Amino acid sequence: LAAVEIFAARSGAGGCFFALPTMATGNAMFRRLLDWLERLPDEDAERGAHAVFLAHSKSALNPRYTELMRGTGKPVAVDIDGPADSWEYRADARTDSAELVAHHWLRGRKKGMLSSFVAGTVDQLLFSALKSRHLALRHLALAGKVVVVDEAHAYDTYMSAYLDRALSWLGAYGVPVVVLSATLPAGRRAELARAYAGEDVPEAAFAEVRTAADYPLMTAVCPGGAPMLRRPEASGRATEVWLEPLGDDPAALADRLVAELAEGGCALVVRNTVDRVMDTAAQLRERFGPDAVTVAHSRFVDLHRAEKDAGLLARFGPPGECDGHRPEGPHVVVASQVVEQSLDVDFDLLVTDLAPVDLVLQRLGRLHRHQRGEQQHDRPPRLRTARCLVTGVDWAAETPEPVSGSRVIYGAYPLLRSLAVLLPHLEPDGPPVRLPDDISPLVQTAYGEGRPEPDSWRHLVEAAAQEHERLRAAQHRKADDFRLAEAGRPGRALLGWVDAGVGDADDTRAGRQQVRDTPETLEVLVVQRTADGELRTLPGLPDDEEGRRGGLSLPLDAVPPPRLARIVASCGLRLPYQFSFRKVADQAIEELEQLCVPAWQQRECHWLAGQLILALDEECQCRLAGFELRYTRADGLEVTRAP
The missing domain is CATH 3.40.50 (Rossmann fold)
Structure with a gap:
């Protein structure tokens, strides 16, 4: 600023x-x-x-x-036309x-x-x-x-x-x-x-x-x-983070966290996919209880997502802002990549899936982010040293292999390069990662032209590099199709500068996909349908200054009042990757359009007109395009293939 x-x-x-x-x-x-x-x-x-x-x-x-x-x-x-000196x-x-x-x-x-x-x-x-x-x-x-x-x-x-x-x-x-x-x-x-x-x-x-x-x-x-x-002088304090490999076994992770948090403390577990978040949270709740495990990811309706972010900041934010709210007993937050950016949260212990090194460093920024007492003495004794457990890798293989979900998200090449530069820090007698001093050397080595990986990995890294470059070249060619030409010299005419363009570009889902190479996804507004066919707003929505927002009846034969329409619009949810495949997406759209409420398509109902409505039953479940959907305030949307 x-x-x-x-x-x-x-x-x-x-x-x-x-x-x-x-x-x-x-x-x-x-x-x-x-x-x-x-x-x-x-x-x-x-x-x-x-x-x-x-x-x-x-x-x-x-x-x-x-x-x-x-x-x-x-x-x-x-x-x-007013006088210039009127001011x-x-x-x-x-x-x-x-x-x-x-x-x-x-x-x-x-x-x-x-x-x-x-x-x-x-x-x-x-x-x-x-x-x-x-x-x-x-x-x-x-x-x-x-x-x-x-x-x-x-x-x-x-x-x-x-x-x-x-x-x-x-x-x-x-x-x-x-x-x-x-x-x-x-x-x-x-x-x-x-x-x-x-x-x-x-x-x-x-x-x-x-x-x-x-x-x-x-x-x-x-x-x-x-x-x-x-090259200005670095400001702020430095942190040394000790890395340790941890096997990709949910039971072993639970055992380790029980030992680490025996004296209390707050741990953050970052998973690369929402499915891994859900599986991990289920395992940890069996050991710590439901109240000691918090889930954060992108599969929450907008109101619950905002509530989650506010809750994380209130409990795990900077000292002075979360005083009295930070859990005293052991607590584990299991999250996806949503915690990597902009959330000023601070944890005593970090567990992370292997990711590209720049993202690993972003996650390390959530560990001992703030000073809590002299020499971190306000943290539990066992957790006063910043430590990160790296998982999501088959460490027993001849060449450590990232789990399949991580490879799908990031590609094998960035993960192998990340592992190569972090390997010295993962050795039992290896040095810690010194923040911020090691940030640039690690990033430049991982993304540079050198070969940091061991010789025994070289054939795997070379094959992954070829596939990585092929995908990058394909993305670049795809971007060139509708990319504006270079800025010309001053005085050059702009005639024809948008010829063969995409037409309108706007901040809708389709518009964003013109500048983001992501698969087409479906976004729905989530409501609840009772046994007698009545539609209501989702239960458990946080109240606002006007009162209750959850479980309110929605009219089917008239335009909803502005407040009700706004509440429904605030329950937007992007369906996960299973619904990005064309056949599944077409079937889902066909089923969702059966719940079109004509009164909600009026011009006066701009919040809801043209939107797809997902109606859950009284147990907050439904079936859509061959999948079972279940939504809870604690865990968000869970998707399983229907039998």
Whole structure:
């Protein structure tokens, strides 16, 4: 935020856009953005409120954003013919905090990005590199802002191709850009810098950027110029994390956690798939009891997902914010990758499936994240040393082999390279991982051109590398189909720049898939159906300031009141990978469309019109496209093949 202020002052930018990888991280950044704006001195307070926008498809369900929208009912006019000197200087103007407003004219998928201050998903930035209608409006929205791209390591080859092209246009416009990542490979850093600098800068100018392994490291580049590197002193405390391999046996994991948490403490277990999260949680509940195990993953309806995140922060957040709420007895959180980004949570012990090394380092950031007493003395004695158990690998094999679910998610090559660079730290007498000093060396070695793996692995790594490069090349070719051309020289006409484009690009599920190489998924709104056919909101939804939200009756012959419609819309859920196969998806859609409520398709019911409704029975179960679905507040959606 400080960099945004400096860049805005130097460039004359009138706002900023924070691009983040997910809606959850976008919501978290939106709260910080509003807090920052409210503290920002406003020299032009008499000129009106700053327009803010939350840029993702579920922004209307965000309480802070909807509060701002409700505050804009008063009419606003602009007198373009008024006298230029009608504004008078006020001596106390600098002490006024900025007034914030979600302006009604700047709502919607096309105009929202024109707001001065925006936080949202990175898709909005990637759309600026996609041949689509109204592309000039997207470029106009970015041209007057400072753009911040967070978690830059989180994007695959397909998304990175669009990100690079977007940066080339922002560089041509002279838009200031800040790219943030704690675990970015040096080669990728050079690609980002060169994309912004432009093609006229020779490749040789980026040689130092490609090899620099310092941490922290600042890389600066101007459009058409050579990069500059600065190596500031590291701030904050350092942490030593001792790694240990652990067999992929749920019973062995449970035994180990019982021993480790004998004196209390909080452990985090990170699994690479939701199915592994569910299986692990079931095993641990048999040993610790249901109240001592918390599950966190992406298969919760939106309201429960937000409740989960808030609960994790309240119990495992920074000291001072979770005082009195942190569990005293043993407690285990079993989570998927949702804990890797933006959640400021702190645990005494970490267990993680093997993942690409940059993601392993992100997970290590949740271990002893904060100081709890002098020399960590507020933690249980056994857990005052930061330790991480690495599992999800068949350690007994001649070549350690990651489990199949991890290979499907990440590919074999990144996992084998990660294992190769972590292997010295996994030896019984190996050194600890020193954070932050070891972050850059580990990442650069894993993603560099060297061969860190043992000779006995080489044939497996080479085969995995060939498959990895084949998939990367395929993603790049696929991205080129609708990617905008490079920014031309000043004065070049833009005629035909979106020829053979995709048409409209928006922040719907189909729109996001144009800039993300992900399989098509189904998203449903979840309700409950009683034995007599009545529809209700899901039971167990958290209350709001207006009262109860769970178990409310829904009208079938009329448009639901706005509050009820909003509650149902807040119970969105993305069905898992089983429903991404075409045959299964078609069957699921056919079955879901049988519960189309005509009254809900009216124009006045914009929350629910056109949405697929999944109705669970009184036990919160149902059958869909040959699968048994079961939903609970504790575990979210469980899917098993029907007999």
